[in-house]
Amino acid sequence: MLDLTELEQLTAFADMGTLSMAAEKLHISQPTITRTMQHLEEVFGVSLFVRGKNKITLNDTGLKAVEQARQLLSAADNALRTVRAFDKSLRTITISSCAPAPLWYVLPVLSSAYPDMTIASSIKSMPAICEDLDSGFCQLAILPQNVQYEHYVNIPFLKENLSVCVPASHALSERSSVTFSELNGFNFLLKSEIGFWDEMCRLQMPASKFLVQKDQFEFEELVRESSLPCFTTNLAKDEQNLLADRIKIPVTDSEANVTYYLACHSQVRAFDSLYFYNTCL
Amino acid sequence: MLDLTELEQLTAFADMGTLSMAAEKLHISQPTITRTMQHLEEVFGVSLFVRGKNKITLNDTGLKAVEQARQLLSAADNALRTVRAFDKSLRTITISSCAPAPLWYVLPVLSSAYPDMTIASSIKSMPAICEDLDSGFCQLAILPQNVQYEHYVNIPFLKENLSVCVPASHALSERSSVTFSELNGFNFLLKSEIGFWDEMCRLQMPASKFLVQKDQFEFEELVRESSLPCFTTNLAKDEQNLLADRIKIPVTDSEANVTYYLACHSQVRAFDSLYFYNTCL
């Protein structure tokens, strides 16, 4: 039977060129390598080297053996990582969401319901989320529409309604509601990492420019110190009362009033979805 | 680092269901298996079993590990066989021929030129021979026509001329030559394992039937005791003087007078081809 540590010594020799350097690389003695190479020839049952008086080289068969050894070592490494990843996946609930707001509700519920599980969440584009569901990378997905997938449970969850926030001095400040087409052309302050909202804004208001702020503090400072309109939703928590001085005007387009859906593998975590449905609402 | 013998014990356990039976299967003691399973969990860094007081079972991760172990073990086995096969291929000259006659000339020359090499020859269909050349399965091919392959040396070798052998009483016995179309409709005795000749006869004489004899003795007996026509060529050696009583009439079709070509990888064994060219002719 092949021994992977022996194969590792073989590839080290192939990499280094001499037994001594291979030994040094692997922090073992030269005689050990010599013995291992002899033993490998026994195991393979073929000659792998051409031996000079104080020089040893791989022959053609040896090169073939090195090639096989490399493949086998990488396969072994893969096997190890595969099993570890699988084990971790059993102790991890992974959630892919199209937007941050639903996570604010889902994550606390999940982590208290599964205190010994790792909860991993990330915000992704919708195609990526669908792929995560398909591949099984995530067990739970949050989508802004009812994507009818076979074999997936898909139930409505939260509703999020977009409003634009303008200073009192703004042209639209007297309006009780607006549409995207009326907003199109204005420039807006936008936070980064808002999921599908970013893409939707660019789609619905192609004539507008969006000043995306990655840093929360800088974003808030700009909201305070500029008259540029920004957005909020019914789910946003404005603890700083940042938007106290601004007028909030609901956007009436259907695209601005989304219903989030929880999607998950049928059966497996369907009860979770129902649980959220009851707990969060 | 994973140890393949440990993985083998793991799969044995998965196959057998209990550690004791796995130990029995592998001819080792139960404590060894117990220790190995514990060690495997250390190496993988994950739990692989659910343990009762006197019962142990694979958990989900364990099943995954078994799956990986099986793949790895078979990969290791493949690696071993690949290297051995490669080594053997270095000590073997493999020849694929479309007909037996050229081999009678090539094989003795080859084995005396390479006394320490194994000479392996087989008679195959032409597509199979071309595939053997492409895949490198054979180093030397003998084809009945000049197949122009890139990167292959291809030189003319022997000529073989077909004659039909009929008893003196036969309708054609006075002819000095015949064509396939004249022979078409007669039934013939044929030896098996004559390579492309078999297929060619059926192609050129579709109205004929061929009584193919696998056994040499039975074939000879039928030639002697029947008046059915058979075939011979200029290369055939009739040591028994089997055909002494028969009239040999050359077949004039170009398909019945073939030139064999030696094909091989350019450079590698081109000199062999030239050697045959000079030695055999």
Added chain:
DNA sequence: TATTATTACGTTAGGCGTAAAGATT
């Protein structure tokens, strides 16, 4: 009672490193 897993324990084989030898540049 028979079977199974695990722990304890003693033995031994084999693997490793040090040292030395032989050989090449």
Added chain:
DNA sequence: AATCTTTACGCCTAACGTAATAATA
């Protein structure tokens, strides 16, 4: 002289089997 491979030698670990333990069906 320096480098490299291989052999010789001695130590010591670590792997194995036997025996014992505990628990189950």
